[in-house]
């Protein structure tokens with residue numbers, strides 16, 4: 225594929241890149257598209273079912289979301305549900321019961337208030353007492369058949385989509401895109417080494433030759449920032465790679481059990497989930513650990529970590545602000561300890577007993593090879609660790625760089641629509657907003 229000019233080249237064959245290829249192919253007049261993926265298959269890293277929690281984040285069980293954020297995430301989650309309704313083969317979207325679990329008086333009170341506030345927008349969520357929780361998830365409410373000692377309350381539902389195999393969904397997007405676009409080129413084992421800018425196009429050097437593009441979208445996870453920096457963009461950003469590990473227990477839960485978020489802790493609270501690739505097991509996690517590399521289970525990205533961290537006084541100050549708080553400090557050290565073989569089972573069991581009170585350390589098995597990395601962005605201008613997604617869209621240039629930690633897989637179609645609008649506007653190409661809104665957004669505008 226040497227020296228061919230494409231309208232759009234997408235770097236990264238994870239869920240973000242594949243969703244964009246689909247949206248451009250189906251809803252716009254952009255036809256010549258190339259997707260360049262470094263490894264030999266689609267969704268090999270964070271979008272793979274082994275790497276993430278497989279949750280369709282709808283804002284209903286994530287207590288770290290305020291109502292507005294929850295409504296926006298729900299709309300984007302529904303885009304996936306509508307997509308699934310349109311395809312012939314759905315091997316990616318599943319229904320399991322799901323709940324937020326509150327343990328103790330304080331959490332129960334907070335959950336009750338949240339339920340009232342969210343009731344109008346999430347009418348399917350019910351408040352469950354201990355008896356009802358025991359019907360849905362006996363292991364959560366009972367120890368050896370008797371009620372657990374603490375007061376518990378849950379907010380849950382049993383008939384909603386809650387789990388996604390985002391790896392299979394990535395492949396489905398490409399298959400669907402190919403049905404409407406014969407000019408879609410997916411090039412695997414094509415690592416983009418360098419992007420060069422010319423007057424009216426860009427050139428991408430890869431191991432498979434040079435690709436030319438009128439517009440480039442980089443959705444390469446943590447590596448997006450390095451490619452942006454090469455072109456002089458995003459220099460006020462650093463990447464903090466937060467690894468998430470998991471533990472397995474034999475199947476103890478029927479569905480997803482999320483816990484209440486501690487407002488001070490920046491990363492999602494522990495949860496228990498069915499595993500779509502190991503259905504006889506329950507997965508618990510994720511943990512949160514800073515790792516000095518940009519990809520979890522591949523070698524050789526340590527130097528890339530240092531290049532994208534760009535350690536200086538500002539980064540040190542952001543770390544210092546985080547570590548100053550004893551809750552955050554203890555959380556970081558505790559999560560580090562969750563990786564130490566001799567003690568991790570015992571320590572993790574203590575936290576996991578909040579979800580499954582009868583769980584014993586010996587029930588736990590460290591899930592080797594399971595888990596991924598969230599590329600959290602440090603914004604050096606505002607001196608903060610950004611918790612959500614980050615994009616760099618340079619003014620007047622045909623470039624977008626996306627860094628998508630959680631819930632970036634759930635919001636892939638919403639993000640793809642946002643990028644497609646920018647691409648079409650800048651290239652002067654038509655986009656069928658009406659058809660997209662009708663098929664994916666219940667006829668509404670995207671929030």
Ligand SMILES: Cc1cc2nc3c(=O)[nH]c(=O)nc-3n(C[C@H](O)[C@H](O)[C@H](O)COP(=O)(O)OP(=O)(O)OC[C@H]3O[C@@H](n4cnc5c(N)ncnc54)[C@H](O)[C@@H]3O)c2cc1C
Nearest residue numbers: 236238239240262271276277278279416444445468632634
């Ligand atoms: C532990 C954990 C749990 C999570 N749980 C959830 C969840 O339950 N629900 C949810 O919605 N989200 C979840 N997330 C977040 C979600 O996994 C990510 O937001 C999503 O997978 C990001 O997709 P992506 O395509 O942007 O990035 P990735 O999946 O990381 O894909 C980037 C791709 O770019 C490729 N690439 C990199 N550099 C180059 C290059 N130079 N040239 C060519 N290709 C390149 C990589 O090989 C990779 O395939 C979780 C994340 C973690 C780590």
